[in-house]
Amino acid sequence: MKTSLAIPVTKTSKSRLPEIDFSNLVFGKVISDHMFVADFVNGEWTNARIEPYAPLQLNPANAALHYGQSIFEGLKAYKNEKGEILVFRADANARRMNESAARMCMPSIPEELFLEGLTQLLDLDRSWVPSSKGSSLYIRPFMFATDDYIGVKPSDTYKFMIFTCPVGAYYSKPVSVKVETSFTRATEGGTGAAKTAGNYAASLYPALQAQKAGYDQLLWTDGKTHTKIEESGTMNVMFKINGKLITAPTHTGTILKGITRDSVIQLAKDWNETLEERFLTVEELQNALENGTLEEAFGVGTAATIAHIYKIQVNGIDYLLPEKGVDTFSNRILNELDGIKLGDIQDPHGWMIKL
Structure with a gap:
């Protein structure tokens, strides 16, 4: 997928990849090197960037902590035998996230910003996509209120972020x-x-x-x-x-x-x-x-x-x-879904994005 947004990238000074045991992945515990971040200020999304994954600094009066304006998505990327990275139905996640945003009185995220931030982050951290059977890279886009204000009203400012986790099977048995x-x-x-x-x-x-x-x-x-x-x-x-x-x-x-x-x-x-x-x-x-x-x-x-x-x-x-x-x-x-996701079966509905 060709990119069109110029998103500044700050790379980590030391990758954690050598420390990861990809044969023993606990779902949601291992986080990749980088994250995508954008801020909603004065009615527009601004300051989109990719930076090293790190803790956030929050004011104790942060509106999301008190009044729950927080939404998220979940999707996956896969690596096939050719070494290609394929993402399943990311455009559908972008649309659903905006439906959640509307219900929660939060700003919509331009689909281009969602998809470009996602694909550029994945391209940077493509070595984190596991290739063993049953494994994938779980992708977590989320948005939360960032007003530092104790008052029951929609926030005026928000942060949109994406980070990723290499994962094994969520359920290993029925x-x-x-x-x-x-x-x-x-x-x-x-x-x-x-x-x-x-x-x-x-x-x-x-x-x-x-x-x-x-x-x-x-x-x-x-x-x-x-x-x-x-x-x-x-x-x-x-x-x-x-x-x-x-x-x-x-x-x-x-x-x-x-x-x-x-x-x-x-x-x-x-x-x-x-x-x-x-x-x-x-x-x-x-x-x-x-x-x-x-x-x-x-x-x-x-x-x-x-x-x-x-x-x-x-x-x-x-x-x-x-x-x-x-x-x-x-x-x-x-089997059909797994085949489509790995590019082994024809994708008749155009669900996959190939990096």
């Missing part, structure tokens, strides 16, 4: 989930569709209780009735029942418009799969588990890509899903 019918992640009219920090903060306590009980994640239900499955803690969720692929719609504003979710839906349509974007009720799910019509369930998201679900707890009862063969829809879709 996951167990519990249907949550007491706590609520999001309600209509709230911020559920925005990728904002507060949504994740609100989910931590019930998720921790589930983990203490032996489950990896929750299946969240709607906040009004707790009768409809919405999404999982770190990903959208899909079910295959009687040959039909079912996933929750996003029009209610309570569910994140997942980019992996959108990609799976597009590929399912390409393959003429029977697809229903509708809410699956808790009762339907339990019935399908009991009568054996639930063929598979899986999470879809940037971190996990496809996370196979092997156990679901509903109304206090644990149900084990059928063992999966290699030709299941979820395995086929995982």
Whole structure:
């Protein structure tokens, strides 16, 4: 991808690459050498630059710390056998970030600034992109308020940043989930569709209780009735029942418009799969588990890509899903996405950016 913005670069005086054990990567713990930064001041984005990754200095009165104006994205870059760096659907992340910004009363980020900052940062730190199977470079763009002012109002100033992390698999094995019918992640009219920090903060306590009980994640239900499955803690969720692929719609504003979710839906349509974007009720799910019509369930998201679900707890009862063969829809879709991301399979929808 050719660059057009002149972004000043200050390189680190000493790379940390020689210190990194790429065979033992803990997700989100290892950070690459550099970061992209831009500031929103006086109504415009300014001072875009790439500099060594380093701690930030914040005023104790920083508005984001007190009132939560903070949004983020997550996407990945991959290195194939040819040594090429490929980024998956970065333009979609740029658009979704601006949707989050609008909901949180934050300024939009020009797509050119987002993509140029991202690609130039990746080009500089391309040696940080791991090449082993199942690994990738996780990319974290984020924006937060920077006014030093204790007052409940939108900030006038903001900082937009991108840093990257070489990562291995988010889930190394199939996951167990519990249907949550007491706590609520999001309600209509709230911020559920925005990728904002507060949504994740609100989910931590019930998720921790589930983990203490032996489950990896929750299946969240709607906040009004707790009768409809919405999404999982770190990903959208899909079910295959009687040959039909079912996933929750996003029009209610309570569910994140997942980019992996959108990609799976597009590929399912390409393959003429029977697809229903509708809410699956808790009762339907339990019935399908009991009568054996639930063929598979899986999470879809940037971190996990496809996370196979092997156990679901509903109304206090644990149900084990059928063992999966290699030709299941979820395995086929995982292989297809992996092939597209590495350039091994044709990219019919123009999803990949090659550096």
